[in-house]
Amino acid sequence: MGSVFRNEQVDRVRRLAGALVTDPLEGVRLVPEGIASYFEHPVEYDVDSAWEPRLHQWLGAPWPCPERDRSRELWETVIAELEERGLAFGRHTYGQYSDADAALARAVWCTVLHLRPAVVVETGVARGVTSRFVLEALTRNGEGHLWSVDLPHPFERALRNQTGVAVPETHRSRWSYIEGSSRRRLPRLLRQLDQVDVFVHDSLHTARNTRFEMERIGRVLGPRGVMLVDDISTHQGFADWTRKTPRARTLICPTDDGEGLFGIACKNPS
Ligand SMILES: C[S@@+](CC[C@H](N)C(=O)[O-])C[C@H]1O[C@@H](n2cnc3c(N)ncnc32)[C@H](O)[C@@H]1O
Structure with missing residues (x-):
């Protein structure tokens, strides 16, 4: 040992x-x-088993949601496309990082479709699963833009040529990829954007980095803005932020594979 x-x-x-x-x-x-x-220390959260109906209530969208099936189809398409290219997919297949879980992808999909954001920011791209879900939804909406801040794998350089491969050329016109760590790149990006409507944290899942990103985004989050934060149970970053932001409402969501939790935070749910 x-x-x-x-x-x-x-x-x-x-x-x-x-x-x-x-x-x-x-x-x-x-x-x-x-x-x-x-x-850092792990955090035991009470999971919201009804997180999907609650999220839809926040978004003012109907439940059951007709978009759930489309999310499943898109999920299967993305996996099939990656497999066709001989690329790995899933937990810990991008160095120590993982591709998005289906539940997070579904939450991203429904949030972007129902909220119709003008500005979406995400951190952490890897093969680009969450980026693809955001961009497909923005394309469907016919409005909005995604800015993705991503430090290509700092240790396994061979993985770098897989960055964003899940995003086809046809969906890149609404996408700005910004290379570098969120610590280095996010502050300047946020100075350029007046407001962020949807934020997806899926970069370095440490308490320090999660807190940093949430605090920075929290300052410019729109009145109905939503943050989706992956991997919240292995450290105290999400819990620290919610304690300091008592007016925010949160949902604690289980991943579909049962191996982790992601959080959703909203300033003013409808
Ligand atoms: C969990 S993966 C992202 C998964 C992706 N969102 C998806 O849906 O499949 C984490 C990504 O964040 C990158 N990363 C690591 N540290 C970072 C940092 N400080 N700032 C931005 N990106 C970082 C990793 O290299 C990797 O590309």
């Missing part, structure tokens, strides 16, 4: 040293993240 832990530590330090050498500007930002992660 002790030697497994030591090997993991050594591996972590070696990977960090590699990132510092190849990309010093971003690599140096990983150091405080690594230190802060020692102070």
Whole structure:
């Protein structure tokens, strides 16, 4: 056990040293993240088993939702397209990161379709599953734009040519991809955008980074704005933000594969 832990530590330090050498500007930002992660702890949430009807109520949309079936079809199309290209898909297949789960993708799909946002921001692209769901929905709406901030895999460079492969050329006119960490890129992007209507956090799932992104987005979130935040149970970032923002309403949602939780936060549900 002790030697497994030591090997993991050594591996972590070696990977960090590699990132510092190849990309010093971003690599140096990983150091405080690594230190802060020692102070993280998992959070036990009460899960909202009726999160989907509640979300639709917030969005002023009907339930049962006719778009649920379309979300399932799109999910299967995305998996089939990735398989056809010989690419992996699922949990921990993008280095230590995972492609989006079907429940998160469905929440993103319904939020964008029903809210009809002008401005969507996401962090964390990888193969681009959530990006694809946002962009398909924006295309259906005939309005809106997605800005995605993404640091291509900092340790496994071979994965970098898979960035955004789930998004076909036909859906890229409403998309701006911004390369770099959210710490580095998000503040400037938010200065350019007056307001954010929908935010999807799916980048570095540490408490420090989640809090940073939610606090920055919270300042410019529109009156009916919605934040969808993946992987909230492994650290206290989402819980810290909700404690500091007592007026926000939240939903705690289980992933379809039962392996994790994502959160949805809204300033003024309808
Ligand atoms: C969980 S994956 C994203 C999954 C994707 N949203 C999907 O639907 O399949 C995380 C992504 O965030 C990137 N990333 C890691 N640290 C980041 C940071 N500090 N800022 C922005 N992106 C980051 C990873 O390289 C990876 O591309």
